[in-house]
Amino acid sequence: MKMKFPLPVDFFQCPPLAQEEIDQFKAQGRHSVKQLVQTAVLRGGPISWVLLSDETELKIYKAHDKLRNLSMYISRSTVVGTLDEVVDVFQTHTTELIKEAKRRVGKDLLDVATLYDFNPPHETSTINNVAIIYAAQKGPPFVASRDSVLLEVNSSAFRGTHIE
Structure with a gap:
């Protein structure tokens, strides 16, 4: 059965996670960010x-x-601008903001939804955010569309220093 996008707002009914599971996702996210930063060094890495x-x-x-x-x-x-201006462009702490940010860079994006947001509401912002999101993307010609579930992590730490 072919799915129609965008999916209804109430399509995903995600069960609550135990605090231990949330802590594991956050730890995995921190580890992934460290690996990414180390890997992304263009010279001398x-x-x-x-x-x-x-x-x-x-x-x-x-x-x-x-x-x-x-x-x-x-x-x-x-990107020319202050850190706050760049952060505003890439806000992703709600499904609507994810859709807007991905629309700018992900031309083949069919749909996206926040499944879990692990930050308390007063702390939620793109500069420090850990979430699990669903994304569906259009495939190239003759290739079926794909969907995936991603652990998305945005961190204000750079080379061990917070840049807030």
Whole structure:
């Protein structure tokens, strides 16, 4: 049966999680952010990145993971503005804000929904947010659309220092 997007607002009925499960997701998120920051070092890091494409506002780099026989890609863009202005552009602590942010960068996005938001309401913001989200994306020609569930983590820590 082919699904119609966007899904109804009440499509996902997620059961409550135990505090231990929430803590595990947060710990996994922190670990993933640390790994990402270490991996994303373009020069002098653990991965040898090679410039693949150099456009005016976007550079794309490629590397090969010999251990897992995978190609990896990373992009870098320059955004002119204050940190607060950049954060405002990428707010993702509600389903509506996720849709708006993904619409700017994810042209093939069919639908997105917040399944769990692990931050108390007074602390919830993109700059420090851990959430589980659902995303459906249109596939390329002759490839079926795909959906996934993601642990999304946004952190204000950079090289061990908080930048709030």
